[in-house]
Amino acid sequence: MSNARRGTTNGAPVRTEGLTKVFYDENRGEVRAVDRVDLTCRQGEILGLLGANGAGKTTTLRMLSTVLQPTSGRAWVMGHEVRDQPERVRASLGFYSASTALYPKITPRETLRFFARMNRYPARQVDERVEELVRRFRIQDYADTRVEKLSSGMKQKVSIARTVVHDPPVLIFDEPTVALDVLNAIELRQFIAQLRGEGKAILFSTHIMSEAEQLCDRIAIIHHGEILATGTLDELREATGLHYLEEIFVHYAQVDDPAQAAEEQLR
């Protein structure tokens, strides 16, 4: 990474500056899904993106992972700008969400090998890395069984292994526990905490307050596409004088009537 790039990102693996995404909808016209978002995620940190459904969390993360192009603003991942060097950005991160499923017709071992190769893991070390993950995630027993025949818990393990197979310094988890049962959700959160211990920069989006409280080092509250506040839980408590994250969220989002807000969200 060049010094110039380090300067741009201030040394943080992930940084955004005025990141904006505007969609055009035939019925609603221009929709500002993400509005001038400034974020920074440091090494060895879990930054939680907390917001209701439709707040702009997924769109923000999709721009960071280069699936979507920003309408304006900039974002860097490991010093690579998302618009200028999308392949390098993608090689530097692992993306996990409910919409990133596995290929049903291939086996976990084939899956890991494919994603390692495509994400630029050194070719000679691919097999070694795959076997390491097979052991680490304890998937030896079904490593050569087609994914379509695995249980959802098994698939989840393979999916996480797929996300980290190229050993990326940045990881994005977009509402990862949304379709999981309690035990699998706990296991996933434990694994994410382990990754933080390994020095990864982790962006974690959720609408579940308790999850954000337990796992995140810092929390960014996003509502209607805008970041309303960012800080540690203690900082947010101090700033608002409120104890529970749910109350803090309602305070920032200025939601007087949650039922009415949910109705608006649906519209």
Next chain:
Amino acid sequence: MAPRQIWTLYIHEIRSALRERSILIGSILIPLVMYPALLWAGFAGVSFVQGQAERLTSQVAVHGLPVTHRALVDSIESNGRTVVIEWDDDPAAAREEVARGSLDLLVEFRTVADGAAALDENFQVAIYYNGAQDRSRGARSRVESAIETYRRNWIDTARRDLGIPNPVWADFAMARSDVATVEESTRFLLAMIVPFLTLIMVALAAFYPAIDATAGERERSTWETLMTLAVPRSHVATAKYLYVATFGAMGGLLNLAALTLSLRWILQPLAGADAQELAQGGLPLETLPIIAVGTALLGLFVAAGMLVFAVFARNFKEGQSMITPFYLVVILPAIFVQSPDIEFSVGLALLPVVNVALLLREAIMGSVPLLPGLLTLASMAVCVAVAVGFAQWVMRNEEVLLGSSQGGLWSFLKRRIGQGRAAA
């Protein structure tokens, strides 16, 4: 780096596809087994129906038969499949019976007025048949043949009686002879069948892979996984394109191979003992490279076209409905090659798909005209490049990538044009 990444993506697509039952059936099993089997069944069916029709006994009514020509009845009945009924009532009633189908034919004799004919006892015949009935058409053919033979013999006898020498009479004789060899006849038959089947096979074999590579990814929720790979999107599009084209061309070539190997078996119902001889005059070896190139070009073109339509689909059902019109348009040129009168001209050589169908036809017949042949290659190469470029452009679009685009290709183009105008 790029070729290796594309290759890895390509192999990944192929591996998954080869484990998908619907693709295996549509792209490999049907071209390999089903169409040769269907052809055989079709020929056997036609042969069986013809055999059944030939065994039927026809009921033929005869009205006004001159006494001096009574031998004609024996002549008509001599084939053993015609029963003659002497009809003395009003012939209009017999015509109604023919129309109803209870009689197969009415043969009405009309005497020629005295002095109007060169020969005494000459007669005219009116045959009433029912064109909507197979049996009636068959009876007409047999009775016409019997009357013609009788007429010829009767006139010949009269000629002798009048002392007219045969050579003078024979000046009006007509002879016909087929100068085509068995090999040429077989090639003609194949030239009518093979381009038609190849077009269908290529389109059919590319059909499911095209949907699998696009709508299938969305339905399985693997599309976004694919979009997060550290490779340019153009590599993903190229690998998908090559995958669909491979299956399309493979379907066409497998079908050709299957047809070649099973030719004798397919022709057996039609040609019987001659099938061996006919089969030996099958696809000429020297034309196989041209046929292979033509099939590959078809695969490349059809794959690009199908991807352009299928990329808008969010699930298999949408994919099927979006591709089907293109599929029909692609196999439509098969009608062209079914007519031997259509010449492989320079103009037609510029028309995609039609040109390849005609190229295949000419190659099977044994001679490809140079200029139309070269123009076909050039025209198809340009079409493939344009179609691939267009497919890549469509697949780079964000709303298409995310599957949030409403409608198919036409709606997308309309929106793009609208946006362009608004921006201007």
